[in-house]
Amino acid sequence: MESLEASFLLGLVSLFYTLMEITAIVTAIIAVRETRTPQGAVAWAISLVTFPIISLPLYWIFGRSKFHGYVDAMRSGRAEFQRHIGTRHQVPSLPPLAERKRRHSPDTVFETLAESPFLDGNDVELLVNGPDTFKALFAGIEAAEQYVLIQFYIVRDDALGKQLGDLLIRKAREGVRVLFLYDELGSYHTPSAYWEAMQAAGIKAFPFHTTRGAGNRFQLNFRNHRKIVVIDGHTAYVGGHNVGVEYLGGKDNGYGGWRDTHARIFGPAVLPIQVCFGKDWYWATSEVPDIDLTMSPQRGEARILALPTGPVDARENCSLMFIQAIDSAKERFWIASPYFVPDSSVMKALQMAAMRGVDVRIMLPRKPDHILVHLAAYACLKELALPGIRVFRYDEGFLHQKVFLADDTLSAVGTANLDNRSFRLNFELTMLVKDPAFAKTVEAMFLNDFNHCTETGPSEYDEKDLVRQTVIRFARLLSPIL
Numbered sequence: 001m002e003s004l005e006a007s008f009l010l011g012l013v014s015l016f017y018t019l020m021e022i023t024a025i026v027t028a029i030i031a032v033r034e035t036r037t038p039q040g041a042v043a044w045a046i047s048l049v050t051f052p053i054i055s056l057p058l059y060w061i062f063g064r065s066k067f068h069g070y071v072d073a074m075r076s077g078r079a080e081f082q083r084h085i086g087t088r089h090q091v092p093s094l095p096p097l098a099e100r101k102r103r104h105s106p107d108t109v110f111e112t113l114a115e116s117p118f119l120d121g122n123d124v125e126l127l128v129n130g131p132d133t134f135k136a137l138f139a140g141i142e143a144a145e146q147y148v149l150i151q152f153y154i155v156r157d158d159a160l161g162k163q164l165g166d167l168l169i170r171k172a173r174e175g176v177r178v179l180f181l182y183d184e185l186g187s188y189h190t191p192s193a194y195w196e197a198m199q200a201a202g203i204k205a206f207p208f209h210t211t212r213g214a215g216n217r218f219q220l221n222f223r224n225h226r227k228i229v230v231i232d233g234h235t236a237y238v239g240g241h242n243v244g245v246e247y248l249g250g251k252d253n254g255y256g257g258w259r260d261t262h263a264r265i266f267g268p269a270v271l272p273i274q275v276c277f278g279k280d281w282y283w284a285t286s287e288v289p290d291i292d293l294t295m296s297p298q299r300g301e302a303r304i305l306a307l308p309t310g311p312v313d314a315r316e317n318c319s320l321m322f323i324q325a326i327d328s329a330k331e332r333f334w335i336a337s338p339y340f341v342p343d344s345s346v347m348k349a350l351q352m353a354a355m356r357g358v359d360v361r362i363m364l365p366r367k368p369d370h371i372l373v374h375l376a377a378y379a380c381l382k383e384l385a386l387p388g389i390r391v392f393r394y395d396e397g398f399l400h401q402k403v404f405l406a407d408d409t410l411s412a413v414g415t416a417n418l419d420n421r422s423f424r425l426n427f428e429l430t431m432l433v434k435d436p437a438f439a440k441t442v443e444a445m446f447l448n449d450f451n452h453c454t455e456t457g458p459s460e461y462d463e464k465d466l467v468r469q470t471v472i473r474f475a476r477l478l479s480p481i482l
Contacts, residue, residue, distance in 0.1 A: 017052075024052035027059055073283050090295040091275055092117055106328035106410075107305075110432055113317045113324075114272075114307040121298025122267035124433055126413070126441050130248035133241050133262040134160065140231045140264075141167055147177040147291060149230040149277045153186040153223065153415075154242035157194045161243050165194060169201040179289055180205040181280055183224045186242070206284045208427075222311055225415050225426040227262075228277050233292035236270040238306075238431050239263055239413055240401050249397065255367050257397020259449070261336075263413040263431055268295045269304035276308045276429055302435035309416065310427035318416050319423040321430060323349045325406050332359040334446050335404040336394075337418040340364050340377040346418070347383055354388035363392045363449060365399035373419065378472045382461040391460070392453035402430075403442065409434055411442040 028045040047055040094100075094117055100108060111117050127133040141148055148171065155161055172178050180198060182190075184207035198205045208224040229237040239262025241247045249258040265273070274291055281289045309318035322342070326333050326349040333353055340362065342350075354360050362384075368374030381391060405411045414430030416422040433439070461472060 020052045020056065021049070024048040024056055027056060031059060073286075091271060091293060092119065092295075106324055107434070109324045110305055110307060110321065113309075113315075113321055114305055116272050116305065118303045118305045118432075118434060119268040119272070119295075120303050121300060122265060122269045122302040122304045123300030124266075124302045124304065124431075124435070124438050125264040126438070126445060127237075127239065127262040127264055128445060129260060130241060130258060133237075133239065133260070134248070136264055137229055137237050137262075138163070138167060140229065140235055140237065141171060144171055144176050144231045146232045147179070148232075149179050149228065149274065149281075149289070149291065151181040151224075151226055151228040151277055151280065152243050153183045153225045153227060154244055155182050155187045155190055155194075156242075156244040157190050158245045160245045160248060161190070161194065164243055165198060168203055169198060172198075172202045177290070178203040179277075179281060181208055181224070181277070181284055182206075183208050183210065185210060185223055186225070204285075206281075208280060208284050221425050223421070223426045224280060225422065226276070226280070226308075226429045227415055228273060228429065230270060230274055230277060230291075233274060233294070234266065234270060234296045236265045236273045237262055238265065238273065238415070238429055240415060246398075247400075251397075253397075255369070255398040259394060259397055259399045259401060261401035261403050261413055261445070263433075265304065265431065266296065267299045267302075267304075268297075269302075269306055269431070271295050272306040273429070276306060280427065300435075302433050302438055304434070305432040307414075307430045307432055308428070309422075309430070311425055312427075316423055318428055318430075319343055319346060321416075321432075322346050322404075322418065322423075325404060325410065325412070325432075326350060326353050328410065329353055329358050329406040331407050332361070333404065333406050334359075334361040334363070334443075335418065336363040336399060336401050336446070336449065338365055338398070338400045338402075339370070339373045339417045339419040339421075340380055341373055341419040342380065343420055343423060346423075347380065350384060350389065351386060354384075354386040358388065360389045361392065361446075361450075362389070363394060363399065363446075363453060366393040366395055366454070367398050369398055375472045378461045378464065381458040383458075385458040389458065391456050391458060392450055393456050394449065394453050396452045403445075405439060405442045405446060408439055408443075409436055411435075411439045413442075 028048040031048065032045055048059060094111055094115055102108065107118055127136055148168065168178050168180070180203055182205070195205045210222040210224065227239060227241060240260045241262050246253040246255070246258055247260060251257055271293065274293065278289050278291060281287065307321060309321065323345055326346070350360055364377065402416055403411070403413050411433050412430050414428065416428040416430050422428050461469065464472065
């Protein structure tokens with residue numbers, strides 16, 4: 001009897017392993033077809049066939065880089081969208097390449113990536129750190145008369161989150177329409193009562209639903225990392241801040257401070273920001289938002305392009321944006337990012353910029369909030385040991401801003417970090433600004449930040465002992481999903 005039971009159990013184990021192996025082989029074929037690089041495809045195929053019990057769940061949770069269904073949803077919703085807006089919309093279209101002026105300008109690449117043109121006549125204001133950002137943002141919401149569109153990756157139920165919630169609830173009760181979109185993974189710890197209080201006041205608050213759709217069901221890798229607030233279609237806020245008291249930069253937040261940057265935008269460029277929000281809203285709710293899609297009047301001199309990127313792109317648009325910005329720089333390329341784990345193409349672009357005499361400066365945090373990402377950055381920096389590349393560590397709290405400056409005209413403020421997650425897995429939004437006056441303001445901000453940094457250099461890796469160097473190398477291997 002015991003022998004029969006043992007044989008039956010052994011048969012079940014054999015059947016289970018056989019099914020796992022067959023599933024792993026099928027998954028390996030999928031990995032070969034879909035993985036971005038040949039090296040990654042080979043690594044996944046070997047590990048799936050050799051260690052299916054371990055590799056199968058890892059692949060289905062972390063291994064894929066394409067978000068399925070979003071583009072199809074936009075196509076299916078286009079007719080409904082057109083019926084809703086009729087002829088009222090003024091969403092600018094991008095002419096065919098052969099019909100565009102300045103086809104050989106760097107702007108052409110940016111516009112092709114965004115599928116939208118640079119728009120003239122904008123006024124843009126740099127908002128440095130949390131107190132100024134949230135003061136301006138709350139004032140904008142207070143002045144709203146028709147609607148508020150609001151989207152954040154992280155929303156905490158802390159003092160700042162409660163202040164925002166109370167303000168939105170009051171505006172909703174005054175008759176202002178409030179549409180609130182949040183990332184359910186980034187805001188995982190926010191209690192349901194926070195959202196229920198808003199919904200009870202008439203606010204439409206929804207998660208982005210990154211696991212919606214059969215192709216995304218098991219994925220925990222995708223994030224909607226955008227931070228957008230739009231007031232009545234005429235004013236927009238985009239940048240690095242989430243909603244949490246740490247973003248106010250108090251010394252008692254665990255980091256000794258917080259350094260971040262946002263931008264407030266008035267003018268025609270608000271329209272494509274609304275379109276970006278509208279697409280995300282349609283994915284999350286299957287509803288076309290009732291928003292004003294007429295273009296705001298011109299208010300300033302800045303040319304601005306709203307460039308949304310994400311895992312639905314046919315190309316790796318975020319990475320290509322950084323490459324084009326670096327390649328277009330003739331005198332300098334300065335960038336601040338909390339995470340520095342770029343792909344090889346961006347690394348080569350930085351190397352070539354230094355080789356042609358560009359002043360390349362990279363500002364990173366000294367204090368990490370994600371230790372593996374922080375460690376992987378040391379290995380990346382080692383590859384940049386070239387004259388002309390300078391590395392600065394920010395000393396006064398955690399550096400979270402996502403800003404770059406190319407020469408004296410092009411600057412960018414947005415949500416994208418200089419890492420593989422932003423390049424391939426996150427939904428991001430970057431505001432590219434062509435305006436010498438704004439670039440001068442960004443330059444002054446950088447110079448002030450450099451005064452609060454310690455210049456280190458790519459040699460940081462070499463100064464580590466053998467054990468730390470080994471850990472750094474292992475962390476670098478994980479960079480595609482960090």
